[in-house]
Amino acid sequence: MTRWILSRPEALTESEQLQLKGVLADCPELKALAGHVRSFAQILTERQGERLPEWLDAVRRDDLPSLHTLAAGIDRDRDAVIAGLTLSWSPxxxxxxxxxxxxxxxxxxxxxxxxxxxxxxxxxx
The missing domain is CATH 1.10.287 (Helix Hairpins)
Incomplete structure (x- = not known):
């Protein structure tokens, strides 16, 4: 299940996509978690640091304590995280x-x- 959520949807087989859809339909919390994970992955891979504050607000609106912990950690150093996700140079x-x-x-x-x-x-x- 974790691999299904963390994989790109097009990388999953049809069977895995159907099973994932079924599980997500049965559990709204897991569906919200999967949505946040995928949107965060998109922010990371496409270097869209400017979208991070909007993502953090969306995470806080849902009742997902494990993601709240992640969001709090990111928030402590928000400017550096946004710069890391936006700027083209790397240390x-x-x-x-x-x-x-x-x-x-x-x-x-x-x-x-x-x-x-x-x-x-x-x-x-």
């Missing part, structure tokens, strides 16, 4: 360098000091 390269440096630091833990780490970081790139 991925910087995060990759930070991870590499942390890995080197963990490998050397207890063996050497900062001086060796300073020499080793430029040599590892």
């Amino acid at each position: 991925g390269v910087v995060e990759g360098h930070v991870n590499r440096i942390k890995m080197l630091k963990r490998q050397m833990f207890g063996r050497a000091g900062f001086a060796l780490l300073r020499k080793r970081v430029p040599l590892s790139s």
Whole structure:
């Protein structure tokens, strides 16, 4: 069931689509959840961060406590989330360098000091 909700509708077989429709027809809460999940996926994949406040309001109107928790977490850092979903650049390269440096630091833990780490970081790139 989770896979059906998280998959693109066109990726499901006819049988799976019919079964999902049947289940969603029997459970209004699950139907609302599926709608919110799919609209959030669309916001993510199409980089439509400007639609996030409208999505958060729609989630709060339904009685879905697990999504309310997600919405509250997103709301705490709303501007950053909207920027991440809207802007074309990514901090991925910087995060990759930070991870590499942390890995080197963990490998050397207890063996050497900062001086060796300073020499080793430029040599590892």
